[in-house]
Amino acid sequence: MTSPLTTGADARTRKGPGGVALSLALLPALAVVLILFGGGFALGIVQALGYLPGAGLGEWSLAHFARVLSDPDFLHSFLLTLYIAGASTVIAAGISIPAALGLASLSKRSRVIHFIFQMPLTVPHLVIAIAVMFMLAPAGLLSRAATGAGWIASPADFPLLINDAWGIGIILTYVWKEIPFITLMLLAVLRHTGRDLLDVGRTLKADAWQRFRYITLPIIFPALGAASLIVFAYTFGAFEVPFLLGQTYPMTLPVWAYKHYSDIDLMARPEGIATGIVIALVVMAAVILAQVLTKAARKRGLIA
Amino acid sequence: MGELDLKNLRIDYGARMIIRDFNLAVRNGEMMSLLGPSGAGKTTILKAIAGLLAPAAGDILIDGQSVRDVPPEKRDAVMVFQKPLLFPFMNVAQNIGFGLRMQGQPGREARRHIGAILALTQLEGLEHRKVHELSGGQQQRVALARALVLKPSVLLLDEPLSNLDANLRQRMRELIQTIQSETRMTMLFVTHDQSEALMISHRVALLLEGRLRQVGAPRELFYQPADPEVARFFGGRNFFQGHVRDGKLHSDLGVFPVGPQNGNGHVRTATIRPEDIRIAPRATGQSRGLRGRVVKTRFEGSSTRVVVACGANEVMVLTPEDAFRPGQEVEITVPPEKIRLFPGD
Numbered sequence: 011m012t013s014p015l016t017t018g019a020d021a022r023t024r025k026g027p028g029g030v031a032l033s034l035a036l037l038p039a040l041a042v043v044l045i046l047f048g049g050g051f052a053l054g055i056v057q058a059l060g061y062l063p064g065a066g067l068g069e070w071s072l073a074h075f076a077r078v079l080s081d082p083d084f085l086h087s088f089l090l091t092l093y094i095a096g097a098s099t100v101i102a103a104g105i106s107i108p109a110a111l112g113l114a115s116l117s118k119r120s121r122v123i124h125f126i127f128q129m130p131l132t133v134p135h136l137v138i139a140i141a142v143m144f145m146l147a148p149a150g151l152l153s154r155a156a157t158g159a160g161w162i163a164s165p166a167d168f169p170l171l172i173n174d175a176w177g178i179g180i181i182l183t184y185v186w187k188e189i190p191f192i193t194l195m196l197l198a199v200l201r202h203t204g205r206d207l208l209d210v211g212r213t214l215k216a217d218a219w220q221r222f223r224y225i226t227l228p229i230i231f232p233a234l235g236a237a238s239l240i241v242f243a244y245t246f247g248a249f250e251v252p253f254l255l256g257q258t259y260p261m262t263l264p265v266w267a268y269k270h271y272s273d274i275d276l277m278a279r280p281e282g283i284a285t286g287i288v289i290a291l292v293v294m295a296a297v298i299l300a301q302v303l304t305k306a307a308r309k310r311g312l313i314a
Numbered sequence: 315m316g317e318l319d320l321k322n323l324r325i326d327y328g329a330r331m332i333i334r335d336f337n338l339a340v341r342n343g344e345m346m347s348l349l350g351p352s353g354a355g356k357t358t359i360l361k362a363i364a365g366l367l368a369p370a371a372g373d374i375l376i377d378g379q380s381v382r383d384v385p386p387e388k389r390d391a392v393m394v395f396q397k398p399l400l401f402p403f404m405n406v407a408q409n410i411g412f413g414l415r416m417q418g419q420p421g422r423e424a425r426r427h428i429g430a431i432l433a434l435t436q437l438e439g440l441e442h443r444k445v446h447e448l449s450g451g452q453q454q455r456v457a458l459a460r461a462l463v464l465k466p467s468v469l470l471l472d473e474p475l476s477n478l479d480a481n482l483r484q485r486m487r488e489l490i491q492t493i494q495s496e497t498r499m500t501m502l503f504v505t506h507d508q509s510e511a512l513m514i515s516h517r518v519a520l521l522l523e524g525r526l527r528q529v530g531a532p533r534e535l536f537y538q539p540a541d542p543e544v545a546r547f548f549g550g551r552n553f554f555q556g557h558v559r560d561g562k563l564h565s566d567l568g569v570f571p572v573g574p575q576n577g578n579g580h581v582r583t584a585t586i587r588p589e590d591i592r593i594a595p596r597a598t599g600q601s602r603g604l605r606g607r608v609v610k611t612r613f614e615g616s617s618t619r620v621v622v623a624c625g626a627n628e629v630m631v632l633t634p635e636d637a638f639r640p641g642q643e644v645e646i647t648v649p650p651e652k653i654r655l656f657p658g659d
Contacts, residue, residue, distance in 0.1 A: 203402075206395070206397070206399050207399060207401060209366050209386075209393075209395075209399075210393075210395065210399045210401075211412075211416075212364075212365070212366065212385075212386040212387050213364050213365075213366070213386050213387075213389075213391070213392050213393045213461075214387075214392065214412050214413035214416060214460065214461075214464065215387045215388075215413050215416045215417050215464065216387060216412075216413075216416040217387055217416075220416050224412070224415075224416075225401065228401070228403040229403070309446065
């Protein structure tokens with residue numbers, strides 16, 4: 011046998027740019043984020059803690075948080091928000107996996123399909139919510155079409171898909187909007203390492219199912235997790251879609267927070283802000299988790 | 315068994331023909347190099363054998379059985395890629411055992427095979443390491459181990475050493491040779507490095523512009539190239555034409571005895587390798603060498619490349635002496651027995 015080859019001691023190490031230089035370069039952008047988000051968040055906490063001199067409140071207290079958290083309506087709203095965000099995320103992620111695999115297997119000539127997939131990213135949520143309303147409302151396009159086709163006797167027979175208890179209109183809006191986002195995140199990973207590793211898997215005797223189970227899923231998992239958490243964070247904290255398409259009771263947390271904040275009774279404002287702080291904490295937890303997953307994916311070399 | 319037969323293979327990329335009329339037989343237990351410059355189609359052929367590319371025409375036989383319609387996962391051929399392409403979410407042992415797991419091999423037996431391969435590829439002690447904690451050489455050895463553990467009839471190696479530095483490359487080459495001689499596994503080793511091909515293989519197949527130009531033992535390709543292109547690929551220089559008359563080559567460089575079998579009455583292209591030409595400073599007395607002047611020199615460490623102008627011709631000489639300078643008058647000697655004549659013009 012030949013002389014021993016290298017051992018683990020010569021493993022490569024990679025150094026990024028200096029932390030101080032990077033921080034300085036990012037300072038202008040960070041300042042804007044910190045002032046707008048951090049400042050707003052700090053002001054919100056101050057007001058949620060009861061310091062609202064304009065409304066005649068000047069005592070620091072956790073009473074508003076306690077009142078919000080002990081309110082049964084808060085729990086209903088929280089569960090509804092969780093359900094809508096969770097269902098939207100799971101459905102969008104579930105559709106995005108085969109969509110990304112399909113796009114990854116297409117040749118470069120499929121740019122039109124890529125373009126079609128990218129289009130929803132540029133359309134604001136509000137526009138899609140209005141489009142969904144026009145389509146799915148009891149007097150909307152679909153109900154009229156169904157009536158015209160003779161499938162239902164009148165538009166009143168059309169199932170309730172907006173302002174409904176299951177939040178179908180809201181979920182459809184989010185699913186339509188978020189599928190391209192998750193798909194393109196997965197596609198980037200699959201393009202980066204996926205094809206080569208699948209070829210390796212094929213020569214190592216893995217059949218189609220085994221390649222999906224043991225190669226594709228582990229490859230896309232960090233990106234899927236990160237993208238899903240971002241979608242979850244957004245849908246959990248978004249206001250305009252449930253405001254337009256949601257039912258009046260129970261309402262999602264952001265709508266609930268807005269109603270309190272804009273209540274004619276200024277004393278309700280701290281509760282609205284306290285609700286907003288709870289939403290912000292959930293969103294931040296999801297974003298941090300997404301960052302952890304992204305970092306793990308980068309460490310594994312799954313994303314650049 | 316591990317015989318590989320490629321018959322009249324044609325591989326296209328779209329409308330472009332990459333490989334044509336490709337025939338190659340790799341014997342059982344043989345280490346064959348598929349040598350050629352970048353873009354010659356070497357990887358394409360390997361991918362076709364592995365089943366990752368479908369040939370437009372021809373057939374691929376492993377142990378006498380056509381595998382043209384057999385999917386890659388069912389073929390008894392495993393490919394090691396240019397990049398290690400390890401699964402980043404698995405550790406070393408899991409990477410090596412991947413193929414065994416896909417074949418449903420029981421854990422204890424798989425662990426025994428993995429242990430043996432870890433020893434063979436000098437990876438013992440690294441089995442629980444994560445992939446990103448390994449050096450480039452270690453990663454490539456894991457990729458090799460991952461293929462070897464399946465004991466395929468044919469192992470396809472696609473320039474597995476090209477991303478390694480010179481020292482590591484040398485040691486990995488020796489490791490592959492050792493493994494091949496110990497396992498007697500049939501290996502088809504793709505490389506663009508002629509010295510690597512000559513060192514590592516029992517036989518070399520040279521691929522130029524999508525066509526197989528010569529197959530043979532390393533010495534055969536080096537000393538008896540089939541045509542000037544093959545000779546050029548192996549570092550051949552000093553091509554000149556001459557007329558063969560009465561067993562002698564009459565050329566601008568001089569008259570050289572080449573034997574009567576070399577086609578009396580015909581114009582022939584001849585070549586002589588730079589290292590076969592002897593060079594010396596011009597002597598004051600009578601000499602039988604060709605006279606010339608040094609045009610330029612290039613120091614290459616253990617040897618120096620010297621270009622000598624002999625009349626209208628330039629002759630390249632490779633000498634171990636670093637004693638020549640541009641403008642110097644020299645004499646060169648061309649040993650007739652080292653001249654290689656090619657058939658045709």
